[in-house]
Amino acid sequence: MGLLDKLSGWLGLRKKEVNVLCLGLDNSGKTTIINQLKPSNTAAQEIVPTIGFNIEKFKSSSLSFTVFDMSGQSRYRSLWEHYYKESNAIIFVIDSSDKLRMVVAKEELDNFLSHEDICNKKIPVLFFANKTDLRDALSSVKVSQMLCLENIKDKPWHICASNAIKGEGLQEGLDWLQGNFPFLSSYRDNGENGSQN
Amino acid sequence: MSSVDSSGDGGKWLDAHYDPVAGLYTFSSCIDLADLSGDRESRLVVGDLGTGSSGMKLKVYRGTALISENSLLDLPAGLVAFFMDLHEPRIPAVAVASGPCIYVYKNLRPYFKFTLPSLDINPLEQDVWQQAREGQIDPVMLKEMLESIRKKADVPLSVRSLRFLSLESDEVDEFVQLYKQQPIRRQTVITCIGTLKKSTADEDGISCLVIGTENSDVFILDPEAFTILCKMSLPTVPTIMDVTGQFDVEFRITVACRNGSIYILRRESEKPKYCIELSSHPVGLVRVGKNMVVGCTDESLQGFTQKGKKLWKIILPAPVTTMAAMDLPTRGLQAVLVGLANCQVHLYRDKNLLSTIKTPDTVTSICFGRYGREDGTLIMTTKGGGLMVKILKRTAVFDDMDSTPGPPLAQSVRLNVPKKTKLYVDQTLRERENGLAMHRAFHMDLSRTRVAAARAYVKALESSLTPMSSSLSKPLKMNAVVQGLGPSFKLTLNIQNTASCRPIMNLAINFLYDDNLYRIRNPYMKIPLLVPGLIYPVETFVECTSDKGISDIIKVFVLHEEKSSPLLTAHINMPVSEGLVLS
Numbered sequence: 001m002g003l004l005d006k007l008s009g010w011l012g013l014r015k016k017e018v019n020v021l022c023l024g025l026d027n028s029g030k031t032t033i034i035n036q037l038k039p040s041n042t043a044a045q046e047i048v049p050t051i052g053f054n055i056e057k058f059k060s061s062s063l064s065f066t067v068f069d070m071s072g073q074s075r076y077r078s079l080w081e082h083y084y085k086e087s088n089a090i091i092f093v094i095d096s097s098d099k100l101r102m103v104v105a106k107e108e109l110d111n112f113l114s115h116e117d118i119c120n121k122k123i124p125v126l127f128f129a130n131k132t133d134l135r136d137a138l139s140s141v142k143v144s145q146m147l148c149l150e151n152i153k154d155k156p157w158h159i160c161a162s163n164a165i166k167g168e169g170l171q172e173g174l175d176w177l178q179g180n181f182p183f184l185s186s187y188r189d190n191g192e193n194g195s196q197n
Numbered sequence: 198m199s200s201v202d203s204s205g206d207g208g209k210w211l212d213a214h215y216d217p218v219a220g221l222y223t224f225s226s227c228i229d230l231a232d233l234s235g236d237r238e239s240r241l242v243v244g245d246l247g248t249g250s251s252g253m254k255l256k257v258y259r260g261t262a263l264i265s266e267n268s269l270l271d272l273p274a275g276l277v278a279f280f281m282d283l284h285e286p287r288i289p290a291v292a293v294a295s296g297p298c299i300y301v302y303k304n305l306r307p308y309f310k311f312t313l314p315s316l317d318i319n320p321l322e323q324d325v326w327q328q329a330r331e332g333q334i335d336p337v338m339l340k341e342m343l344e345s346i347r348k349k350a351d352v353p354l355s356v357r358s359l360r361f362l363s364l365e366s367d368e369v370d371e372f373v374q375l376y377k378q379q380p381i382r383r384q385t386v387i388t389c390i391g392t393l394k395k396s397t398a399d400e401d402g403i404s405c406l407v408i409g410t411e412n413s414d415v416f417i418l419d420p421e422a423f424t425i426l427c428k429m430s431l432p433t434v435p436t437i438m439d440v441t442g443q444f445d446v447e448f449r450i451t452v453a454c455r456n457g458s459i460y461i462l463r464r465e466s467e468k469p470k471y472c473i474e475l476s477s478h479p480v481g482l483v484r485v486g487k488n489m490v491v492g493c494t495d496e497s498l499q500g501f502t503q504k505g506k507k508l509w510k511i512i513l514p515a516p517v518t519t520m521a522a523m524d525l526p527t528r529g530l531q532a533v534l535v536g537l538a539n540c541q542v543h544l545y546r547d548k549n550l551l552s553t554i555k556t557p558d559t560v561t562s563i564c565f566g567r568y569g570r571e572d573g574t575l576i577m578t579t580k581g582g583g584l585m586v587k588i589l590k591r592t593a594v595f596d597d598m599d600s601t602p603g604p605p606l607a608q609s610v611r612l613n614v615p616k617k618t619k620l621y622v623d624q625t626l627r628e629r630e631n632g633l634a635m636h637r638a639f640h641m642d643l644s645r646t647r648v649a650a651a652r653a654y655v656k657a658l659e660s661s662l663t664p665m666s667s668s669l670s671k672p673l674k675m676n677a678v679v680q681g682l683g684p685s686f687k688l689t690l691n692i693q694n695t696a697s698c699r700p701i702m703n704l705a706i707n708f709l710y711d712d713n714l715y716r717i718r719n720p721y722m723k724i725p726l727l728v729p730g731l732i733y734p735v736e737t738f739v740e741c742t743s744d745k746g747i748s749d750i751i752k753v754f755v756l757h758e759e760k761s762s763p764l765l766t767a768h769i770n771m772p773v774s775e776g777l778v779l780s
Contacts, residue, residue: 026570074591098260099261100568100571101570101588104213104571107211107590
């Protein structure tokens with residue numbers, strides 16, 4: 001790593017790269033959310049069910065995001081855990097109109113939080129209670145109650161009501177995420193990751 | 198999580214929804230899952246029996262909410278969702294069988310009504326009613342005549358006449374006035390309904406409806422024209438039906454009947470191909486792969502092959518209320534769900550209990566399949582009208598818990614017997630062919646050995662090579678003891694005169710040994726007079742002169758002064774001299 005790189009890092013010219021893992025059940029709107037966050041010229045017009053996973057990159061004011069958009073179909077959910085180790089943040093998307101499968105989302109969230117690569121890591125978790133525009137959608141407070149989010153004590157988390165199709169609520173969530181990377185509060189380090197707690 | 202664990206299913210199911218007051222009264226035959234809007238989300242379609250006399254409804258649930266209700270005219274006997282055409286988007290129709298009709302709904306709107314063909318009417322009955330219409334006979338006479346027809350005729354009376362016969366005498370006049378102008382019709386009613394793929398096995402292929410009637414017939418209906426493609430007759434009334442195969446290729450209709458038998462119908466045969474006579478009446482019938490699982494009123498669950506061979510039978514802890522198949526091809530899981538009267542639902546793979554689900558109320562209907570977007574969803578309705586939805590966990594694994602008594606599992610493990618080698622086979626063959634010769638050869642050798650042994654014995658006796666004297670005049674016995682570790686040993690010879698009264702005199706002892714190895718202090722000793730019965734120890738010292746750690750035999754001869762041959766001989770195996778070896 002050259003001196004110039006370090007210097008640009010210190011000066012804040014070079015954006016810090018972060019890996020974000022996007023999880024959630026199938027049809028919850030993960031790909032649509034990521035698509036909205038991308039610059040409008042690269043956004044896809046039509047969203048189809050993700051097979052396996054997609055890697056998307058976009059930049060915000062201070063960070064350069066690499067998002068692993070995982071497929072939420074039950075047969076691909078076993079892939080999730082292989083990406084836990086490298087991730088610096090998690091976005092967990094919930095279809096707040098799907099009351100029936102809230103237990104499934106909770107089950108997957110509990111599996112995720114108790115995984116050995118995650119349970120000792122203090123990484124921020126951002127929840128999107130998506131599809132709030134639908135008539136029978138639950139509020140973000142109700143969603144957080146049903147998922148028992150208050151039991152997450154050792155990680156910073158935040159829940160945002162969102163409507164991914166119109167892009168409502170996404171920027172709020174992203175702003176929270178930017179302010180909660182552990183390495184941003186301490187010195188800037190261009191190492192592999194910033195998981196120093 | 199605590200609610201999951203308390204239900205006693207080992208945490209395999211997620212409690213997605215439970216509404217104890219859903220007001221849903223139905224049976225497994227009137228419940229189905231189908232993608233009714235073409236958005237790849239399955240809906241729950243239920244034929245609700247209401248109170249049994251009113252409030253019959255066709256209800257559709259999406260997620261946890263009731264989204265549609267249609268009133269039904271009569272009690273539903275069965276409900277199936279099926280594809281009746283090839284139109285896009287692929288949306289299945291719903292067929293509700295009630296009374297003599299099948300009501301077909303498309304997009305949840307009434308679309309078509311099929312009525313079973315009416316049956317032959319007894320001409321005598323028709324005549325009698327004709328006379329009543331013309332006023333030739335009064336209702337009392339009519340009743341008498343109908344009664345006599347009912348007893349004799351082979352064609353049964355119509356429902357109207359039967360109703361008339363059951364009336365009280367003050368109601369008959371009004372009844373006759375009301376109905377005498379209308380023609381008599383005799384209708385049968387549908388008892389069970391199923392679907393059969395027409396020509397392809399695709400999941401969204403066109404299906405025919407298969408119906409069983411109170412008249413002991415089975416009809417297969419064309420899905421587009423609603424004409425009867427095929428009619429088959431059974432000896433008795435079918436109650437539960439399972440259909441597999443394709444109409445144009447080969448199919449198999451398994452029907453459980455009211456007489457406690459199961460009949461298997463096949464293509465190109467109007468009569469049942471196989472019959473299983475059960476020991477008690479069937480309550481539920483589920484096909485798992487090629488086998489059938491039947492729940493009976495004697496609290497048993499039995500397995501049969503598709504040809505009617507009984508495979509197994511287990512006794513259940515409570516009476517069966519309902520049964521359903523659990524088929525999850527993505528995880529290779531095929532099992533049978535059995536609802537029991539003790540508020541439990543058991544999951545069986547063959548005869549092994551995989552899991553038990555405790556329910557707050559007795560379950561009356563079970564349906565397993567894709568609901569919403571979740572493939573492994575279990576839907577149950579309870580006796581009190583409750584609706585319960587459980588979702589199979591992604592990580593759930595079912596292990597066979599072989600709780601039934603029987604041979605232990607280890608018994609069926611094959612032993613690793615080595616393969617028969619060519620040598621073994623050749624040997625066996627040779628033994629089989631030449632058995633007689635081999636036996637003779639063996640006996641020849643055995644005789645030779647015996648002769649050789651006898652000869653050696655005789656020779657030993659003749660030359661007194663034994664430690665027992667065989668001569669009658671001087672019976673002697675001797676044993677030898679070697680003491681010490683070496684290089685010097687103490688050799689004690691115990692000599693006994695075994696004669697009853699005569700002493701022996703003039704005896705001597707001589708040793709024969711390798712003088713390179715041993716040195717004996719007195720190689721020649723005289724023995725004193727031997728009194729009968731006493732043991733005389735004769736001692737001498739042997740010194741081993743070799744340091745090579747080898748040992749040899751020392752021969753002891755007991756001699757008589759007047760004879761050249763010894764009286765007896767003893768061979769002493771000398772121990773290795775350890776003293777020299779150690780040094």
